[in-house]
Amino acid sequence: MKTLGYYNGKYGELEDMAIPFNDRVHFFGDGVYDAGPSRNYVIFAIDEHIDRFFNSAKLLEIQMPVTKAELKQILQEMVNKMDTGNLFVYYQVTRGTGIRNHVYTEGPGNLWIMLKPAEISDGIEPIKLITLEDTRFLHCNIKTLNLIPSCVANQRAKEAGVQESVFYREGGRITECAHSNVHIIKNGELYTAPTDNLILPGIARRHLIDKCKELGIKVNEVPYYLDDLFTAEEVLVTSSSNLCLHANEIDGMAVGGKQSELLEKIRKAVLGEFVEATQLIQKKAV
Known part of the structure; x- marks a missing residue:
């Protein structure tokens, strides 16, 4: 696949993905994210990024819908589906889905993942x-x-x-x-x-x-x-x-x-x- 998206277990090309109207991200930007590069189908510093991702969620009291090990497995499986192994690997969790209310929505958050081709600069040019x-x-x-x-x-x-x-x-x-x-x-x-x-x-x-x-x-x-x-x-x-x-x-x-x-x-x-x-x-x- 050229691009790949994920939302709570559903997969597809990014242009085909759809998000529920009442996901709190639409009203409040209520969520956290992390991201990093993949090269040759290897996600760089994945454990460090996932640790920071979970820490950001904890600081905002967002309930993660997966464990660290489960997320790592999902990300690697998605990377393996891509036409190229040189990618930008992005993931976020929003607080959940519910009628707009400033009070926190209860329950586990919604997990989003996005993959797209990307290259790391060699840093030579200023x-x-x-x-x-x-x-x-x-x-x-x-x-x-x-x-x-x-x-x-x-x-x-x-x-x-x-x-x-x-x-x-x-x-x-x-x-x-x-x-x-x-x-x-x-x-x-x-x-x-x-x-x-x-x-x-x-x-x-x-x-x-x-x-x-x-x-x-x-x-x-x-x-x-x-x-x-x-x-x-x-x-x-x-x-x-x-x-x-x-x-x-x-x-x-x-x-x-x-x-x-x-x-x-x-x-x-x-x-x-x-x-x-x-x-x-x-x-x-x-």
């Missing part, structure tokens, strides 16, 4: 960024479906002819991007925002940190600010869709380019782990 004030709510550590601020930020990035927007809070503290984590290299060390309630604890962020430590690069999980961003030796952007990108322009001003050898070591380490973990295996029969 990207451009803009900065925007972070006007989101104070639960950014939960991967909720309430993404209007991120959608607006992505539209502003598109209008500016850049690839991503960097959010900052009052006082200039950098939090994250619209759908990525952002980090800097300063004095040869990695600086990344702490995993408090203002940022999502990115899986790619964690792998970046681990690889930097393996390379002997000191990691500082502390707040940093707009001035630090614009004067950084390098600016890195990570997400599960693009594991290790770097920026050479922010708000029309040149940035980075001062630690190219170190940047390349980091890029190779991060992408190398992904390639090694998703080596070609025989596709299982479906």
Whole structure:
């Protein structure tokens, strides 16, 4: 199949899938999600993503309709049905189905899954960024479906002819991007925002940190600010869709380019782990 969707046990091409009118997602965006890449029919860092998915649901008191093991099996079976093993694997759970009411709907949530072909960038070509004030709510550590601020930020990035927007809070503290984590290299060390309630604890962020430590690069999980961003030796952007990108322009001003050898070591380490973990295996029969 070229694309594949799932809703509470029903499968089909995405264009053929239909969702009940009273699913709470339609009225409240009441749910959480997670996602990551597959390569060669191997879903990268699947256990880490599923753990975060279940944690997001727990923080919003959403009852999961499956266990972690069951979800992992469903995802792999769906990946195996696809024409290509290089995919974007997306899944979400909404609180349930019922007549519109702000009070929680009781019972298990609704499980959605979406698969579509996708490739991971090799991170060689630099990207451009803009900065925007972070006007989101104070639960950014939960991967909720309430993404209007991120959608607006992505539209502003598109209008500016850049690839991503960097959010900052009052006082200039950098939090994250619209759908990525952002980090800097300063004095040869990695600086990344702490995993408090203002940022999502990115899986790619964690792998970046681990690889930097393996390379002997000191990691500082502390707040940093707009001035630090614009004067950084390098600016890195990570997400599960693009594991290790770097920026050479922010708000029309040149940035980075001062630690190219170190940047390349980091890029190779991060992408190398992904390639090694998703080596070609025989596709299982479906």
